[in-house]
Amino acid sequence: MKSDKKNDHYKKTEKPGFSYPCFSSNAQSIAKECLNAEIFSRLNNLKTQSGFTLYDAxxxxxxxxxSxxxxxxxxxxxxxxxxxxFNPVIESYHSINIRELEKHVESATQHHNNKDHVKFFPKHKLELPDPDPEKKYIISTRIRLARNLDGFPFTTSINLKDRLEIEKIVVTALKKMPFQFQGRYKSFYNESIPTGFTKGDRFQEAAGINRxxxxxxxxxxxxxxxxxxWINEEDHLRIxxxxxxxxxSRVFTHLQTALESLEKNLVFAWDPLLGYLTSCPSNLGTGMRVGVHIKLPKLYKKKDCLNDAAKKFNLQIRGTHGEKTEVESAIFDxxxxQRLGISEHECCHTLHKGICSIIEMEENINI
Incomplete structure (x- = not known):
């Protein structure tokens, strides 16, 4: 399964005159805030086995x-x-201290006496009450996992040969899924692309993901x-x-069954400290985004209140069709x-608690 050889087809991006400061004065990213001249000088001449450089990153x-x-x-x-x-970016995004995380991982490892105990998706059941029993607000529920296969460069750095090999490996694993997951693989190269599965945005384009x-x-x-x-999008797999x-709870259980099968046939890139390794550091840890599409007509007119609630419960509010899209018909995503330093169950509990509070606000707020 692994492809540890150097990535011969991918050539590192040459950038004549690449120097510090490299970000424009109006750049807003966490990376800009964390980068300084000393870090830049130390890292600028380094590259990974796949040829990936600081400029590429x-x-x-x-x-x-x-960005x-x-x-x-x-x-x-x-x-x-x-x-x-990467470490200061990770600490800033996930509001976590790497040293404290190291202590937590060391403690957990000693307790379980096995570093591999968190390498697999959890098997124990998730039980949460329905946050919207009258079906007045939540339109749909979705859990997404980001995963990369162990031993391959990520989609920002991968060559075409390895990208094709990943597609072949994953499609083979899919054929072994239980009956309730029977379906069909649609190649974007050979068939029309389904709605919602578009080419990556300008951020991914610049990162090389769309190559x-x-x-x-x-x-x-x-x-x-x-x-x-979804195969070979920002990560090798979006499950x-x-x-x-x-x-x-039912959506989570469905995912558990799927992962139990996939993990028998696929080995995912994983680190004892950072969890599942992903192209964007925002997805490290569980790699899990638990979300709902929810209609909030009152809070649509009181977005400051909604944003305050989201901040309190560490939630992200996006437009109707995802990141950097507009909110349509008062439907929010x-x-x-947070995905790092917490478990998959904690991700679900966090969302559930926050959504329950937001629904209560929607029902009681005066506009």
């Missing part, structure tokens, strides 16, 4: 001054080679419409469990923000 944030995170990893090695910049599009891209969709895997209802 920062390129998207440099080209797009409105929020402003840095991507090119492979698992990036988080070690460039840890002087060779649409070759080796595609989506597997189950016949019942409750499960999908999605969804339902047009308010039952978060609300999800957990």
């Amino acid at each position: 920062l390129k998207s944030g440099i080209i797009n001054p409105d 929020y995170v402003g840095i991507y990893a090119g492979d698992a090695e990036s988080y070690k080679t460039f840890e002087s910049i 060779d599009w649409p070759v080796a891209r595609g989506v597997f969709e189950s016949d019942n419409g409750k499960f999908a895997i 999605i469990s969804m339902a047009k209802n308010t039952n978060l 609300i999800s957990n923000s």
